[in-house]
Amino acid sequence: MFNRLGEGLFSEYTVLEKLASSDSVDAILLPEIMQMQMALPRQTRSEYFEVWMRYRFNFYDNEANLIGSWDLPAYGKANQNDYRGDDAGLKAAAISACRDAMAFFSLNFQSEAVAGRWAAGEKGTPAILTKAENTAESTTVTTADEKPAGDTADNTADNTGVAQLEAEQVPEPVTGAKEQETKEQKTKVQEQAAAIEPLAE
Amino acid sequence: MKFIFTLCITSFLFGCVNSTIQQVRERETGIQMGDSVVVIGRSNRPSHEETEINFVACVAKDLAKGANALNVVSEQTFKDQTFPWFEPRTAPIKVNELPKLLEHRLLADRLSELGIKYLIWLDGKTQRTSSSGSLACSVSPGGAGCFGFLTWENDASYEATIWDTDDGKTVGRISSDADGTSYMPAIVVPIPIIARVQNNACNSMAKQLKGFLLNNASS
Numbered sequence: 305m306f307n308r309l310g311e312g313l314f315s316e317y318t319v320l321e322k323l324a325s326s327d328s329v330d331a332i333l334l335p336e337i338m339q340m341q342m343a344l345p346r347q348t349r350s351e352y353f354e355v356w357m358r359y360r361f362n363f364y365d366n367e368a369n370l371i372g373s374w375d376l377p378a379y380g381k382a383n384q385n386d387y388r389g390d391d392a393g394l395k396a397a398a399i400s401a402c403r404d405a406m407a408f409f410s411l412n413f414q415s416e417a418v419a420g421r422w423a424a425g426e427k428g429t430p431a432i433l434t435k436a437e438n439t440a441e442s443t444t445v446t447t448a449d450e451k452p453a454g455d456t457a458d459n460t461a462d463n464t465g466v467a468q469l470e471a472e473q474v475p476e477p478v479t480g481a482k483e484q485e486t487k488e489q490k491t492k493v494q495e496q497a498a499a500i501e502p503l504a505e
Numbered sequence: 506m507k508f509i510f511t512l513c514i515t516s517f518l519f520g521c522v523n524s525t526i527q528q529v530r531e532r533e534t535g536i537q538m539g540d541s542v543v544v545i546g547r548s549n550r551p552s553h554e555e556t557e558i559n560f561v562a563c564v565a566k567d568l569a570k571g572a573n574a575l576n577v578v579s580e581q582t583f584k585d586q587t588f589p590w591f592e593p594r595t596a597p598i599k600v601n602e603l604p605k606l607l608e609h610r611l612l613a614d615r616l617s618e619l620g621i622k623y624l625i626w627l628d629g630k631t632q633r634t635s636s637s638g639s640l641a642c643s644v645s646p647g648g649a650g651c652f653g654f655l656t657w658e659n660d661a662s663y664e665a666t667i668w669d670t671d672d673g674k675t676v677g678r679i680s681s682d683a684d685g686t687s688y689m690p691a692i693v694v695p696i697p698i699i700a701r702v703q704n705n706a707c708n709s710m711a712k713q714l715k716g717f718l719l720n721n722a723s724s
Contacts, residue, residue: 312588352555381555383555383557383558385557386557386558386559400593403588403589403592404592404593404594406588406589407588407589407592407594407595408594410588410589411589411595
Protein backbone atom coordinates (compact mmCIF):
# COMPACT_ATOMS: atom_id res chain seq x y z
CA MET A 305 0.00 0.00 0.00
CA PHE A 306 2.74 2.46 0.94
CA ASN A 307 4.79 1.48 -2.08
CA ARG A 308 1.87 2.41 -4.29
CA LEU A 309 1.30 5.60 -2.35
CA GLY A 310 4.97 6.44 -2.82
CA GLU A 311 4.74 5.79 -6.56
CA GLY A 312 1.67 7.97 -6.86
CA LEU A 313 2.75 10.92 -4.74
CA PHE A 314 6.51 11.28 -5.13
CA SER A 315 8.87 11.35 -8.08
CA GLU A 316 11.27 9.06 -6.21
CA TYR A 317 11.00 7.16 -2.96
CA THR A 318 12.75 4.40 -1.07
CA VAL A 319 11.74 2.25 1.90
CA LEU A 320 14.03 2.49 4.94
CA GLU A 321 14.44 -0.40 7.35
CA LYS A 322 14.39 1.91 10.36
CA LEU A 323 14.18 5.57 11.24
CA ALA A 324 17.72 6.90 10.88
CA SER A 325 19.57 9.85 9.43
CA SER A 326 20.16 9.36 5.71
CA ASP A 327 21.90 11.57 3.17
CA SER A 328 20.40 9.67 0.26
CA VAL A 329 16.88 11.02 0.89
CA ASP A 330 15.41 14.53 1.20
CA ALA A 331 12.94 13.68 3.95
CA ILE A 332 11.44 10.76 5.85
CA LEU A 333 7.79 9.79 6.38
CA LEU A 334 6.93 7.32 9.15
CA PRO A 335 3.36 5.95 9.13
CA GLU A 336 1.95 4.25 12.21
CA ILE A 337 -1.38 2.69 13.08
CA MET A 338 -2.27 4.31 16.39
CA GLN A 339 -5.67 2.77 16.93
CA MET A 340 -7.82 0.12 15.32
CA GLN A 341 -11.34 -1.01 16.14
CA MET A 342 -13.58 -3.50 14.44
CA ALA A 343 -17.18 -4.57 14.76
CA LEU A 344 -19.02 -7.64 13.55
CA PRO A 345 -22.62 -7.55 12.28
CA ARG A 346 -23.83 -9.61 15.23
CA GLN A 347 -22.34 -7.06 17.63
CA THR A 348 -23.91 -4.02 15.99
CA ARG A 349 -27.07 -5.75 14.75
CA SER A 350 -26.45 -4.39 11.30
CA GLU A 351 -25.50 -6.01 8.01
CA TYR A 352 -21.96 -4.62 8.05
CA PHE A 353 -18.48 -5.52 9.16
CA GLU A 354 -16.87 -2.24 10.18
CA VAL A 355 -13.28 -1.17 10.78
CA TRP A 356 -12.10 2.13 12.21
CA MET A 357 -8.42 3.05 12.05
CA ARG A 358 -6.35 6.02 13.10
CA TYR A 359 -3.12 6.48 11.22
CA ARG A 360 -0.41 8.86 12.31
CA PHE A 361 2.03 10.13 9.72
CA ASN A 362 5.21 11.45 11.32
CA PHE A 363 7.18 13.83 9.12
CA TYR A 364 10.95 13.86 9.64
CA ASP A 365 13.77 15.66 7.89
CA ASN A 366 16.61 13.55 6.47
CA GLU A 367 18.44 13.73 9.80
CA ALA A 368 15.50 11.96 11.47
CA ASN A 369 14.40 15.09 13.33
CA LEU A 370 10.66 15.31 13.77
CA ILE A 371 8.95 18.19 11.98
CA GLY A 372 5.39 17.30 12.93
CA SER A 373 2.65 14.69 12.81
CA TRP A 374 -0.66 14.32 11.03
CA ASP A 375 -3.45 12.08 12.32
CA LEU A 376 -5.83 10.52 9.81
CA PRO A 377 -9.07 8.82 10.79
CA ALA A 378 -10.26 6.12 8.39
CA TYR A 379 -13.35 3.97 8.14
CA GLY A 380 -14.29 0.94 6.09
CA LYS A 381 -17.26 -1.36 5.94
CA ALA A 382 -18.31 -4.51 4.11
CA ASN A 383 -21.77 -6.03 3.75
CA GLN A 384 -22.02 -9.48 5.31
CA ASN A 385 -24.19 -10.64 2.40
CA ASP A 386 -21.26 -10.11 0.04
CA TYR A 387 -18.79 -12.29 1.95
CA ARG A 388 -18.70 -15.77 3.43
CA GLY A 389 -17.42 -15.84 6.98
CA ASP A 390 -16.04 -13.29 9.41
CA ASP A 391 -12.49 -13.44 8.04
CA ALA A 392 -13.45 -12.45 4.52
CA GLY A 393 -15.84 -9.72 5.74
CA LEU A 394 -13.32 -8.19 8.13
CA LYS A 395 -10.59 -8.33 5.53
CA ALA A 396 -12.79 -6.47 3.05
CA ALA A 397 -13.68 -3.86 5.68
CA ALA A 398 -9.99 -3.42 6.63
CA ILE A 399 -9.00 -2.99 2.99
CA SER A 400 -11.77 -0.44 2.62
CA ALA A 401 -10.48 1.46 5.68
CA CYS A 402 -6.91 1.41 4.31
CA ARG A 403 -8.15 2.73 0.97
CA ASP A 404 -10.07 5.42 2.84
CA ALA A 405 -6.93 6.49 4.72
CA MET A 406 -4.85 6.62 1.56
CA ALA A 407 -7.59 8.53 -0.28
CA PHE A 408 -7.71 11.07 2.54
CA PHE A 409 -3.91 11.33 2.57
CA SER A 410 -3.62 11.78 -1.21
CA LEU A 411 -6.33 14.42 -1.42
CA ASN A 412 -5.33 16.48 1.60
CA PHE A 413 -1.56 16.17 1.42
CA GLN A 414 -1.05 19.53 -0.28
CA SER A 415 -3.35 21.45 2.03
CA GLU A 416 -1.98 19.98 5.27
CA ALA A 417 0.34 22.53 6.86
CA VAL A 418 2.90 20.13 8.32
CA ALA A 419 3.07 18.15 5.08
CA GLY A 420 3.65 21.39 3.19
CA ARG A 421 6.51 22.40 5.48
CA TRP A 422 7.99 18.91 5.20
CA ALA A 423 7.76 18.90 1.41
CA ALA A 424 9.31 22.37 1.29
CA GLY A 425 12.42 20.98 2.97
CA GLU A 426 11.98 22.44 6.45
CA LYS A 427 14.33 21.03 9.04
CA GLY A 428 13.02 19.48 12.25
CA THR A 429 13.99 20.39 15.76
CA PRO A 430 17.31 18.77 16.80
CA ALA A 431 16.93 15.33 18.33
CA ILE A 432 18.05 16.32 21.86
CA LEU A 433 14.92 18.42 22.26
CA THR A 434 12.46 16.10 20.59
CA LYS A 435 13.77 12.72 21.71
CA ALA A 436 11.47 12.47 24.69
CA GLU A 437 8.51 13.78 22.73
CA ASN A 438 9.12 11.34 19.87
CA THR A 439 9.36 8.37 22.14
CA ALA A 440 6.23 9.29 24.03
CA GLU A 441 4.18 9.59 20.83
CA SER A 442 5.49 6.54 19.04
CA THR A 443 5.03 2.92 19.93
CA THR A 444 6.99 1.39 17.08
CA VAL A 445 10.13 2.43 15.26
CA THR A 446 11.55 4.97 17.71
CA THR A 447 11.28 2.65 20.68
CA ALA A 448 13.37 0.00 18.94
CA ASP A 449 16.21 2.46 18.43
CA GLU A 450 15.99 4.35 21.68
CA LYS A 451 18.29 3.69 24.58
CA PRO A 452 16.57 2.12 27.59
CA ALA A 453 15.21 4.63 30.09
CA GLY A 454 17.80 3.66 32.69
CA ASP A 455 20.74 4.34 30.35
CA THR A 456 19.38 7.73 29.42
CA ALA A 457 18.98 8.71 33.05
CA ASP A 458 22.56 7.61 33.84
CA ASN A 459 24.05 9.51 30.93
CA THR A 460 22.16 12.71 31.61
CA ALA A 461 22.44 12.88 35.38
CA ASP A 462 24.99 15.69 35.27
CA ASN A 463 23.55 17.47 32.30
CA THR A 464 21.28 20.45 31.75
CA GLY A 465 17.61 20.86 32.54
CA VAL A 466 16.71 19.82 29.01
CA ALA A 467 18.47 16.51 29.41
CA GLN A 468 16.85 15.98 32.79
CA LEU A 469 13.43 16.51 31.22
CA GLU A 470 14.33 13.93 28.58
CA ALA A 471 15.18 11.31 31.19
CA GLU A 472 11.95 11.90 33.09
CA GLN A 473 9.72 11.71 30.05
CA VAL A 474 11.16 8.67 28.29
CA PRO A 475 8.66 5.86 28.88
CA GLU A 476 9.48 2.18 29.15
CA PRO A 477 10.40 0.75 25.73
CA VAL A 478 7.73 -1.35 24.09
CA THR A 479 9.22 -4.81 24.18
CA GLY A 480 8.28 -8.49 24.08
CA ALA A 481 4.70 -9.49 23.41
CA LYS A 482 3.32 -5.96 23.07
CA GLU A 483 5.90 -4.97 20.48
CA GLN A 484 5.38 -8.22 18.60
CA GLU A 485 1.61 -7.70 18.65
CA THR A 486 1.98 -4.16 17.30
CA LYS A 487 4.25 -5.32 14.49
CA GLU A 488 2.00 -8.25 13.61
CA GLN A 489 -1.05 -6.02 13.52
CA LYS A 490 0.68 -3.57 11.21
CA THR A 491 2.01 -6.30 8.95
CA LYS A 492 -1.40 -7.94 8.70
CA VAL A 493 -3.19 -4.74 7.77
CA GLN A 494 -0.49 -3.84 5.27
CA GLU A 495 -0.73 -7.27 3.67
CA GLN A 496 -4.48 -6.98 3.43
CA ALA A 497 -4.13 -3.69 1.67
CA ALA A 498 -1.56 -4.91 -0.82
CA ALA A 499 -4.13 -5.15 -3.60
CA ILE A 500 -4.71 -1.41 -3.64
CA GLU A 501 -3.51 0.38 -6.73
CA PRO A 502 -3.36 4.13 -6.22
CA LEU A 503 -3.52 6.43 -9.19
CA ALA A 504 0.04 6.70 -10.43
CA GLU A 505 1.45 10.01 -11.48
CA MET B 506 -36.33 -36.86 -22.78
CA LYS B 507 -33.99 -36.55 -19.79
CA PHE B 508 -33.32 -32.90 -20.69
CA ILE B 509 -37.04 -32.07 -20.89
CA PHE B 510 -37.64 -33.73 -17.56
CA THR B 511 -34.81 -31.71 -15.95
CA LEU B 512 -36.16 -28.53 -17.51
CA CYS B 513 -39.66 -29.18 -16.18
CA ILE B 514 -38.36 -29.88 -12.68
CA THR B 515 -36.14 -26.75 -12.76
CA SER B 516 -39.00 -24.55 -13.94
CA PHE B 517 -41.24 -25.99 -11.29
CA LEU B 518 -38.70 -25.33 -8.53
CA PHE B 519 -38.38 -21.61 -9.30
CA GLY B 520 -41.07 -19.47 -7.72
CA CYS B 521 -42.90 -16.69 -9.56
CA VAL B 522 -41.45 -13.18 -9.68
CA ASN B 523 -43.24 -9.98 -10.64
CA SER B 524 -41.00 -7.31 -12.04
CA THR B 525 -41.52 -3.74 -13.18
CA ILE B 526 -39.14 -1.59 -15.19
CA GLN B 527 -39.44 2.16 -15.56
CA GLN B 528 -37.27 4.42 -17.65
CA VAL B 529 -36.80 8.16 -17.87
CA ARG B 530 -34.73 9.45 -20.78
CA GLU B 531 -33.35 12.96 -20.49
CA ARG B 532 -30.93 12.99 -23.42
CA GLU B 533 -30.00 11.01 -26.50
CA THR B 534 -27.46 8.23 -26.04
CA GLY B 535 -25.25 6.15 -28.26
CA ILE B 536 -22.19 3.97 -28.10
CA GLN B 537 -19.33 4.37 -30.56
CA MET B 538 -16.59 1.85 -31.31
CA GLY B 539 -14.11 1.85 -28.41
CA ASP B 540 -16.53 3.37 -25.89
CA SER B 541 -16.87 1.64 -22.53
CA VAL B 542 -19.24 1.83 -19.63
CA VAL B 543 -18.72 1.15 -15.95
CA VAL B 544 -21.33 0.00 -13.44
CA ILE B 545 -20.69 1.23 -9.89
CA GLY B 546 -22.65 0.55 -6.71
CA ARG B 547 -23.53 3.51 -4.54
CA SER B 548 -21.72 3.54 -1.20
CA ASN B 549 -21.41 7.20 -0.32
CA ARG B 550 -21.01 8.41 3.23
CA PRO B 551 -22.79 9.07 5.50
CA SER B 552 -25.40 6.68 4.07
CA HIS B 553 -25.16 3.26 5.65
CA GLU B 554 -26.72 1.45 2.73
CA GLU B 555 -24.76 -0.20 -0.03
CA THR B 556 -25.83 -1.96 -3.20
CA GLU B 557 -24.86 -5.65 -3.13
CA ILE B 558 -21.59 -6.39 -4.94
CA ASN B 559 -23.11 -9.43 -6.65
CA PHE B 560 -25.95 -7.33 -8.10
CA VAL B 561 -23.49 -4.80 -9.53
CA ALA B 562 -21.39 -7.66 -10.95
CA CYS B 563 -24.50 -9.34 -12.38
CA VAL B 564 -25.61 -6.19 -14.25
CA ALA B 565 -22.07 -5.61 -15.56
CA LYS B 566 -21.83 -9.24 -16.71
CA ASP B 567 -25.22 -9.14 -18.47
CA LEU B 568 -24.30 -5.90 -20.27
CA ALA B 569 -21.09 -7.48 -21.54
CA LYS B 570 -22.68 -10.60 -23.04
CA GLY B 571 -25.25 -11.55 -25.65
CA ALA B 572 -26.30 -9.57 -28.70
CA ASN B 573 -25.03 -5.96 -28.79
CA ALA B 574 -22.62 -6.65 -25.95
CA LEU B 575 -21.03 -3.51 -24.50
CA ASN B 576 -17.44 -2.96 -23.38
CA VAL B 577 -17.76 -2.97 -19.61
CA VAL B 578 -14.94 -1.99 -17.25
CA SER B 579 -15.23 -3.82 -13.94
CA GLU B 580 -16.02 -1.76 -10.86
CA GLN B 581 -12.83 -2.78 -9.05
CA THR B 582 -10.61 -2.01 -12.04
CA PHE B 583 -12.28 1.36 -12.46
CA LYS B 584 -11.88 2.28 -8.77
CA ASP B 585 -8.24 1.20 -8.75
CA GLN B 586 -7.45 3.08 -11.95
CA THR B 587 -9.12 6.28 -10.74
CA PHE B 588 -8.02 6.07 -7.11
CA PRO B 589 -8.72 8.10 -4.98
CA TRP B 590 -11.58 9.83 -6.81
CA PHE B 591 -14.30 7.19 -6.63
CA GLU B 592 -13.89 5.98 -3.05
CA PRO B 593 -16.90 6.24 -0.68
CA ARG B 594 -15.35 9.37 0.86
CA THR B 595 -14.68 11.11 -2.43
CA ALA B 596 -17.09 9.83 -5.10
CA PRO B 597 -19.33 12.50 -6.63
CA ILE B 598 -22.91 12.32 -5.40
CA LYS B 599 -24.54 14.60 -7.95
CA VAL B 600 -23.82 14.83 -11.63
CA ASN B 601 -22.99 18.54 -11.38
CA GLU B 602 -19.88 17.55 -9.39
CA LEU B 603 -18.54 15.56 -12.35
CA PRO B 604 -17.30 18.43 -14.59
CA LYS B 605 -15.28 19.86 -11.68
CA LEU B 606 -13.85 16.41 -11.00
CA LEU B 607 -12.86 16.03 -14.64
CA GLU B 608 -10.84 19.25 -14.39
CA HIS B 609 -8.18 17.07 -12.78
CA ARG B 610 -6.04 16.27 -15.78
CA LEU B 611 -4.85 12.90 -14.48
CA LEU B 612 -8.38 11.71 -13.86
CA ALA B 613 -9.66 12.96 -17.21
CA ASP B 614 -6.73 11.24 -18.94
CA ARG B 615 -7.37 8.01 -17.10
CA LEU B 616 -11.07 8.02 -18.02
CA SER B 617 -10.07 8.70 -21.58
CA GLU B 618 -7.60 5.77 -21.54
CA LEU B 619 -10.32 3.49 -20.24
CA GLY B 620 -12.70 4.85 -22.88
CA ILE B 621 -15.43 5.46 -20.30
CA LYS B 622 -18.42 7.05 -22.03
CA TYR B 623 -21.10 6.35 -19.44
CA LEU B 624 -21.00 5.95 -15.67
CA ILE B 625 -23.89 3.85 -14.40
CA TRP B 626 -24.61 4.29 -10.70
CA LEU B 627 -26.68 1.56 -9.07
CA ASP B 628 -28.64 2.25 -5.94
CA GLY B 629 -30.92 -0.07 -3.99
CA LYS B 630 -31.03 -3.52 -2.46
CA THR B 631 -33.01 -6.73 -2.04
CA GLN B 632 -34.77 -7.23 1.26
CA ARG B 633 -36.82 -9.97 2.85
CA THR B 634 -40.15 -8.34 3.57
CA SER B 635 -41.96 -11.18 5.32
CA SER B 636 -41.58 -14.81 6.33
CA SER B 637 -43.78 -17.38 8.02
CA GLY B 638 -44.20 -21.10 8.69
CA SER B 639 -42.04 -23.63 10.45
CA LEU B 640 -39.99 -26.65 9.54
CA ALA B 641 -38.60 -29.34 11.81
CA CYS B 642 -36.06 -32.01 11.02
CA SER B 643 -35.10 -35.03 13.08
CA VAL B 644 -32.53 -37.76 12.90
CA SER B 645 -32.92 -41.22 14.41
CA PRO B 646 -31.10 -44.55 14.03
CA GLY B 647 -33.84 -45.59 11.60
CA GLY B 648 -33.42 -42.53 9.33
CA ALA B 649 -33.88 -38.79 9.05
CA GLY B 650 -36.58 -36.53 7.76
CA CYS B 651 -38.16 -33.10 7.82
CA PHE B 652 -41.72 -31.94 8.07
CA GLY B 653 -43.21 -28.49 7.77
CA PHE B 654 -43.72 -25.55 5.45
CA LEU B 655 -41.77 -22.30 5.13
CA THR B 656 -42.55 -19.28 3.02
CA TRP B 657 -40.85 -15.91 2.61
CA GLU B 658 -41.15 -12.91 0.37
CA ASN B 659 -38.29 -10.89 -1.09
CA ASP B 660 -38.49 -7.44 -2.58
CA ALA B 661 -35.81 -5.97 -4.85
CA SER B 662 -35.77 -2.29 -5.68
CA TYR B 663 -32.94 -0.75 -7.70
CA GLU B 664 -32.37 2.43 -9.63
CA ALA B 665 -29.68 3.08 -12.22
CA THR B 666 -28.60 6.64 -12.94
CA ILE B 667 -26.59 7.11 -16.12
CA TRP B 668 -24.05 9.93 -16.43
CA ASP B 669 -22.42 11.00 -19.65
CA THR B 670 -18.73 11.71 -19.00
CA ASP B 671 -18.37 13.84 -22.15
CA ASP B 672 -20.75 16.60 -21.11
CA GLY B 673 -21.15 15.80 -17.41
CA LYS B 674 -24.92 15.45 -17.53
CA THR B 675 -27.44 12.81 -16.51
CA VAL B 676 -28.83 11.09 -19.58
CA GLY B 677 -31.49 9.02 -17.87
CA ARG B 678 -32.71 6.81 -15.06
CA ILE B 679 -33.96 3.26 -15.03
CA SER B 680 -35.65 1.61 -12.08
CA SER B 681 -36.14 -2.11 -11.67
CA ASP B 682 -38.48 -3.50 -9.02
CA ALA B 683 -39.18 -7.15 -8.47
CA ASP B 684 -40.90 -9.18 -5.79
CA GLY B 685 -41.60 -12.83 -5.33
CA THR B 686 -42.52 -15.46 -2.79
CA SER B 687 -40.41 -18.52 -2.12
CA TYR B 688 -41.73 -21.75 -0.58
CA MET B 689 -40.18 -24.73 1.08
CA PRO B 690 -42.56 -27.61 1.78
CA ALA B 691 -41.03 -30.60 3.50
CA ILE B 692 -42.49 -34.08 3.73
CA VAL B 693 -39.44 -36.13 4.67
CA VAL B 694 -37.36 -34.24 2.06
CA PRO B 695 -37.44 -30.39 1.90
CA ILE B 696 -38.22 -29.08 -1.58
CA PRO B 697 -37.10 -25.46 -2.00
CA ILE B 698 -39.07 -23.46 -4.56
CA ILE B 699 -37.04 -20.27 -4.77
CA ALA B 700 -38.19 -17.02 -6.35
CA ARG B 701 -35.02 -15.54 -7.88
CA VAL B 702 -35.99 -11.95 -7.19
CA GLN B 703 -32.57 -10.30 -7.31
CA ASN B 704 -31.55 -12.23 -10.41
CA ASN B 705 -34.76 -11.21 -12.13
CA ALA B 706 -34.24 -7.54 -11.22
CA CYS B 707 -30.67 -7.78 -12.53
CA ASN B 708 -31.64 -9.32 -15.87
CA SER B 709 -34.43 -6.81 -16.43
CA MET B 710 -32.18 -3.91 -15.49
CA ALA B 711 -29.33 -5.04 -17.77
CA LYS B 712 -31.65 -5.62 -20.72
CA GLN B 713 -33.23 -2.20 -20.34
CA LEU B 714 -29.86 -0.50 -19.83
CA LYS B 715 -28.48 -2.06 -22.98
CA GLY B 716 -31.43 -0.87 -25.02
CA PHE B 717 -31.26 2.57 -23.44
CA LEU B 718 -27.54 3.08 -24.11
CA LEU B 719 -27.74 1.79 -27.66
CA ASN B 720 -30.73 4.06 -28.16
CA ASN B 721 -32.96 1.26 -29.43
CA ALA B 722 -36.38 2.40 -30.53
CA SER B 723 -38.04 -0.22 -28.36
CA SER B 724 -36.43 1.08 -25.12
